Amino acid sequence: MTETAIEFVDVVKRYGSATAVDRISFSIARGELVTFLGPSGCGKTTSLRLIAGLELPSEGQVKIAGRDVSRDPASERNVGMVFQSYALFPHMTVLENVAYGPTIRGVAKAEARDRAHAILDQVGLAGLEARLPSELSGGQQQRVAVARAIVQQPDVLLFDEPLSNVDAKLRRKVRAEIRDLQQRFGLTAVYVTHDQEEALAVSDRIVVMKMGQIAQIGTPAELYERPASAFVADFIGDANLIEGRVEAGKFHAAHLALPIGAESGKVTATIRPERIRLAPGGIATILSASYLGSRMEYVVQDEDLEFLVSRPISEPRLTAGDKVDLQIDPADLILVR
């Protein structure tokens, strides 16, 4: 029986006539890392701020550790938050930054400093306590921000696009650090990002959002392999969306005819680019071939449809104009709404 750390019940957040979050409900278990993923303006950051208490819901309830905190301001919730800009206090040293929270909450000064030292040790910043934030590298600043957020053992740790200010090359390392830290301390964490690759890499579960509503909730594998809608399929990874029709247990589109267990009628199906195989000689034409180092990417035309196909670099290369045959395993075809 897992314990519920965070729960949203029919939460609505309006700004004037605009609705940022439109009646969403979900719950997050203790120790879980959940990502809010979606395009900008989908309500993911607002949802995070609703958990933090930086926004209060217009309707519905926000519960943390079983307690309804819908009307409590941020200062009265036990949350830690890592901001996109880190938001380190530039006029305080690293130690003062980390000891700020405990001091505010009434911990004696010496004790607060001890705790700050201990946490800084844990995140590998021992020896930098007396520096000002401006004297640290970006990665170090980020670790200070994390240390500052977890020093008070929060009920939940919130990340607002924490990697957007990190060098592209470092991102992989930093996100592994975050994941490692979250596991080591057994923290419940909520993570906001618009980068689907980042979301897939760090999350236990992902909440995909669209226009203030939840499009789908699931583990990374579930979302990738069983997207519930064309939107999710398209947003997570690359996907071919194929408009077709089902007749007599077969899916028809262009010259494809694949067995499928579905009722007759018009449908949309998706298939991942790497699930399509190409055999030389056929009626489809390669429109373009791009060399991407680790793989080849082809755009293939079959009658009025275009397919994006991704093949390992080890396979024989094809070039634009080549005739190919599209081979699709019916099991890889997913019908979506």
Add this chain to the structure above:
Amino acid sequence: MARISLTSDRAGAAWLGLLALSLTALPWYKGAGLLAGPAASALAEALSGRGWFWPLIAAALALGAVALTRGWQVSRLALGLTLAAAFLYVWQGFAVGLRGPSSDWVGGVFARAAEGQTGLGWGGFLAGVALVGLLSDLVAARGFCRGERFASFCITAIVALLTTFVFFPILKLGLAAFVDTEGNLALATFWARLSAPDLWGVACFTGGGRCGVVVNTVVLGVLSATLATALGLALALLVNRTDFRMKRALRAISILPIITPPFVVGVAIILLFGRTGLVTGFVADLMEVRPTRWVYGLPGILIAQVLAFAPVTFLVLLSTLEAINPTLEEASRTLGARAMTTFRTVTWPLLRPGLAAAFLLAFIESLADFGNPIVLGGGYEVLSVKIFFAVVGARYDLGNAATLAMILLALTLIAFWLQMRWMGKKSYVTVTGKSDAGLAAPLPPILKIGVLAVVLPWVLFTLAVYIIIAVGGFVTDVGRWDLTPTLGHLSTAFRFEFAETGLELYGSAWDSMITTLWVAGIAAPLTTLVGILTAWLVARQDFAGRRAFEFGTMLSFAIPGTVVGVSYVAAFNVPPVDITGTAAILIICFIFRNMPVGMRAGLAALAQIDKSMEEASQTMGAGGGTTLRRVVLPLIRPAVFTALVYSFVTAMTAVSAVIFLVSARHNMATAYIMGRVEAGEYALAIAYSAVLMIVMILCVVVIQFLVGTRKLGRRQELQGRTAAEPAE
């Protein structure tokens, strides 16, 4: 987490406790010392027959009962009862005036109302505070300000203060315009006052006689604003678009008018251009003409105002020029336009919004100006001076003063509205946040000559005026070119001796100087506090009615000082808040006159600071107050410094509002100087002004030392770096 819900209960309960205390244990009326205690409390007064307290006491009791229930802070009943109590609190103050009940039914119900009542004392004051606190707590519990109690309290308190000290007096003054000398409603009297020929006459244009005072005021305002804008533009072009060497000196000169006490520039102009003035005499000898009194009236006021307002327009236009992206002018040049064509077709159109803003600013200042017209006006009457004489002169007529004040206010608000509308539109600011490559195009040579032709006479003239101010107080008679050094004037004002009893101050100016320093010293930090707090609320808190709140605070800035002064006379001469004649009214007046400047400084500084730092502080458990103190204030110290200095200096040199509010016990330096000018004691006035300026400069240095701006450069840099580019 139990601790937290306890504190929220405690906050509401504490305000309720204060309410109970103020109603039962403290003297309600002013005059009674704190020691009078419960015997003079509202409860005791109610028991002894002053029954108009009962409704308020009943509401407070009901609130106490509701507070015993669980979750009372979010109940509609508690909110309703608090609003009712607030209404009854205000009602009891106005139901019974100084000399009796304000309406017949109140007199009928409460017999003792006939005795009247005096103003609020400790009990009355704290009851108001408690109600504001309670209200803020209850609305915060319902989600106002995201449930942030501190912010909620600040907003409620500032709204209550603005209502009491800005809008209530104006309302009261507006009502006074419709009332005759007996206090009865008299629309006919109002109409007679409003349509009086000495207000609207235009005879001066047709050649026969004088114009009305309203026409005079507008003509002066338009001329003054036009000339000040032209001069400001010339200065701005010189600084921004030429290789002129003395830029720093120009900037320094432009600060002078801010620390120059009123009247003294007028006096210097009289000493230069009056009938026996230095320049007048020189020109008369040279040209063999009879010296005249030409400077008194429109020309004199105009000269003084242009001198005073040019620095303001200069700063506005300088920032406009600096905001023009040089690449636009470069584009024009590469397309083949000559320098003059580029200026005419690119630079000038981009400048227009700035010109309009500068013009309206100077126009509003000219409308509000009191010091120059009263010294140099002669027979040329303007509204601010006429209002003054309607209240302070021999013919006391508050109704007439109120009518004139309403006209002046209407003119100002129209200009203010135009300004807001103009600023509200997307101005042609071409700053993109990217660094602009290229240098501003230098001014075409013809324009440069024109600009110098305007600026150099101005520099000479300013120098002449300030030389008069610098030496006038310390020579026998600068007006007759008797330059024998003397400390006589200074000694009249500031003589002191070390007697056996200690330091003895004999000079006639000591009283007003000491009062001025005290009042300015108390007002400055309070003004800064209210101003910065308001800026923080507007910039950082998201609450219902934020725009109205912002507009209200800005509006209070637009009200001319003369109108504020006369409205305070109208509102605070009588209970429930009768504070005329005290030092408090001076301090309060300064706080609400100058607070918008602190607010602007604060807004500008806050715009530079990443909001998420405050949010970080909140998520770490700090409430609004702690966040403000430990995170925000350290980061906006330059703005705090600016606000402190400005409010201090303005309090030292302000005249238009205080002139109505000074009393024999609490006289201000500017009022004293005005008295000396009226008596023709110019040298004394100049000596005092010079001392005042030196004192101000010293105080600014002390403030700078106390607030400490030394480390700031580095901090700003740090902040910029962490927020903008946390690169690895």
